[in-house]
Amino acid sequence: MTIRLHTEACLYVQNANAWDPGGRPRPKHIKSIFALLREGDYRYPISVDNGGVCASDAAGKIVALGYKARNFNVSDRVAPTSAKYHQLGAMTCREECLEWLSSIYGPTFNESSCKRINSVAQPHHSDSKTASLSWRAHQAQTSNGLVYGAYRARSYVVACMRGSAHRDTHANPPTFIQKEHWRYQSMRKAELENNPDVFDLSRRDDFTPEQKDIWRSAGAIPASRIEAACQAYAGGRPLSTPVVDMPIFEHRDFPGLQVVPGILPPETQVLFTSCLMHRDLADPSHKINLQADFDIRYPPKPTSEPLRFDNSFFLRDRSAAEDVLAPKVPDKQKPLNNEQFLYTKLRWLTLGEQYDWPTRSYAKHTTPFPGDLSNLVTGLFPHIYPESGVVLVYGAKDFMPVHRDVSEQCQRALASFSVGCDGIFIMAKGEDDGEGESMPRTVAIRVRSGDCVHLTGNARWAWHAMARTITNTCPSFLAKWPVGTPGATAAEEKAFKKWRGYMGTKRINVSCRQVWD
Numbered sequence: 001m002t003i004r005l006h007t008e009a010c011l012y013v014q015n016a017n018a019w020d021p022g023g024r025p026r027p028k029h030i031k032s033i034f035a036l037l038r039e040g041d042y043r044y045p046i047s048v049d050n051g052g053v054c055a056s057d058a059a060g061k062i063v064a065l066g067y068k069a070r071n072f073n074v075s076d077r078v079a080p081t082s083a084k085y086h087q088l089g090a091m092t093c094r095e096e097c098l099e100w101l102s103s104i105y106g107p108t109f110n111e112s113s114c115k116r117i118n119s120v121a122q123p124h125h126s127d128s129k130t131a132s133l134s135w136r137a138h139q140a141q142t143s144n145g146l147v148y149g150a151y152r153a154r155s156y157v158v159a160c161m162r163g164s165a166h167r168d169t170h171a172n173p174p175t176f177i178q179k180e181h182w183r184y185q186s187m188r189k190a191e192l193e194n195n196p197d198v199f200d201l202s203r204r205d206d207f208t209p210e211q212k213d214i215w216r217s218a219g220a221i222p223a224s225r226i227e228a229a230c231q232a233y234a235g236g237r238p239l240s241t242p243v244v245d246m247p248i249f250e251h252r253d254f255p256g257l258q259v260v261p262g263i264l265p266p267e268t269q270v271l272f273t274s275c276l277m278h279r280d281l282a283d284p285s286h287k288i289n290l291q292a293d294f295d296i297r298y299p300p301k302p303t304s305e306p307l308r309f310d311n312s313f314f315l316r317d318r319s320a321a322e323d324v325l326a327p328k329v330p331d332k333q334k335p336l337n338n339e340q341f342l343y344t345k346l347r348w349l350t351l352g353e354q355y356d357w358p359t360r361s362y363a364k365h366t367t368p369f370p371g372d373l374s375n376l377v378t379g380l381f382p383h384i385y386p387e388s389g390v391v392l393v394y395g396a397k398d399f400m401p402v403h404r405d406v407s408e409q410c411q412r413a414l415a416s417f418s419v420g421c422d423g424i425f426i427m428a429k430g431e432d433d434g435e436g437e438s439m440p441r442t443v444a445i446r447v448r449s450g451d452c453v454h455l456t457g458n459a460r461w462a463w464h465a466m467a468r469t470i471t472n473t474c475p476s477f478l479a480k481w482p483v484g485t486p487g488a489t490a491a492e493e494k495a496f497k498k499w500r501g502y503m504g505t506k507r508i509n510v511s512c513r514q515v516w517d
Contacts, residue, residue: 173402173463176440177428181402184424184444184467192446192470198424200446201249202261218250218258221380229379230268233372234486235307241265248454251443256457257427263380264450266477267486269419271307273478273503274485275372276391276510278309281349285367289347293333294325307487313342314482314502315495342502344395351389351510377512381415381454386512392466394423394507400466402428405455405513413456416511420503422473423447427464449475469507479504 184192192198196211204215223243230239243265251257264272280286282299290296299311316323318339325341327333336345352369369387377386392400405414425447430440444467447453455462477484481503482496 171404173404174428174430174432174440176430176432177402177426177442177463177465180426180428180442180444181399181465181467184426185399189470192424195444198444198446200448201259202448202451204249204261214252215249215259216252218248220245220247221260221263226263226265226380229376230265232379233268233376234271239265239267241267253441254427254429254443254459254462256455256459257443257462258454258456258459259445259447260452260454261448262450263452264417264419266450266475269450269475269478270481270484271486272376272417272510273419273481273508274309275370276349276508278312278314278482278485280351280370280391281346282311282313287350290325290336290341290345293329294327294336296325297323309485309487310492312482313338314499315492318498342499343505346393347398348393349391351391352387373510373512377415380452381413384413384415384512385514386415387515389510389512392509392511394421394466394469394509396421396469396471396505398507399468400509402463402465404461404463405511412514413454414460414511414513416453416455416509418447418451418453418507418509419449420474420478420507421505422449422470423507423509424467424470425453425464426467427459427462429458429462446470448473449478466509471505474504474506 184198187195199207199211199215201215204212207215223245226246227239227243230243231237246260246263249259249261281288284296284298288296299313299315301311316338319337323338325336327335351373352367369389373389374386377384394400423446425445426442427445428440428442431438432440434440445453480500483493483500485492485496488496
């Protein structure tokens with residue numbers, strides 16, 4: 001992909017302290033430039049030259065760091081002619097710059113692995129604001145197969161990444177699915193209930209013949225397999241809920257997009273939630289979104305007794321002073337009490353192979369995936385050997401933006417389980433201006449508690465998003481959680497009552513996938 005500069009969304013940050021009065025850089029500030037890029041999640045390199053670094057975030061907002069240039073009107077152009085680019089010194093910042101680029105493109109990115117393969121003239125913008133800039137493109141092939149392009153305008157160099165279409169972890173999604181994402185976000189709840197474009201597979205019997213033709217049967221998961229997997233997950237205890245064969249539905253126009261409605265019985269959903277939010281959340285080997293900014297005092301290690309949840313954050317008071325999460329940089333963050341942590345600030349938890357959100361890649365060290373969850377997933381889907389799981393915790397106004405799951409080095413299917421409130425899941429294929437097979441298409445699915453979205457084939461790499469959470473839709477057997485936690489003692493149940501109704505406001509999604517072949 002070629003990175004497009006969004007001039008209407010630019011942000012210029014002048015790092016004035018990085019320069020001495022003579023216009024030369026202060027070396028002690030160079031590392032802070034790259035630290036700012038990491039902290040702000042500016043993962044799209046735009047400019048890397050002797051004058052400084054410019055990068056964009058996923059939304060197209062641009063930050064320029066290290067330049068000695070007067071303030072300019074960002075609506076005029078990205079690289080103003082009034083900017084004075086001073087020599088930062090290639091040797092001065094080369095190490096920090098390569099470290100930053102390697103954090104984005106992987107450890108195989110280095111100067112020695114690049115080889116220029118050609119040079120061609122390349123226009124960049126057609127609008128009058130930037131048409132005056134003359135650009136020249138240079139392409140380089142790295143040892144890991146990625147192709148990088150560099151565009152030069154006077155002393156301004158733009159670096160971008162080109163890769164295979166479905167493996168580019170930093171590609172921007174097509175406009176049409178972003179518009180659909182916004183449409184469902186802003187839609188009233190009453191409109192969602194009767195919207196024919198939103199498919200609720202739990203009510204497929206009520207579909208029109210045309211809708212049934214769109215969502216076709218792709219087989220079924222036998223009741224015996226579901227019962228065996230769920231009983232094993234519960235430590236061998238028999239299920240109290242009758243289990244039936246669960247049909248698999250696949251979308252006609254999105255091969256590989258499959259939905260298994262209600263695959264998890266109610267009691268399995270309660271246990272599933274308890275294992276994730278009591279045990280796994282309290283395990284410091286599993287990363288959460290707050291670890292980088294806060295010192296988290298984890299509960300003591302649990303007993304060795306299986307399925308005992310005696311090490312939970314939910315056993316603490318909502319606002320006890322001794323349980324406050326202290327910020328690592330006090331002048332940037334405020335302390336969080338337990339209620340703020342669990343209700344408003346907790347966004348995600350990673351299981352097993354730890355997914356790194358800033359680099360959109362997996363670490364090379366092994367973190368054990370929870371054995372009982374692995375057995376449950378493989379018991380239901382024998383072709384999946386889960387090595388990593390991303391647990392997303394949604395509140396009433398939370399959503400997941402449009403993205404693709406392309407970081408895994410494995411072609412295996414992905415199983416995504418939901419518990420709690422309903423959500424609107426959307427998927428897209430095609431291009432903005434595509435025709436025929438490339439014409440833009442989207443599908444919206446209402447995902448309910450206990451459902452599983454199974455992605456395989458081309459659907460595994462498709463653009464998708466969770467557009468919204470639908471409030472007040474959590475099933476009654478789960479809405480009071482953590483009240484009702486399996487195996488809780490009287491003292492623990494008393495503590496859990498302080499958090500009564502937590503899941504009534506939440507939606508939890510767990511996507512389990514194999515990372516390595």
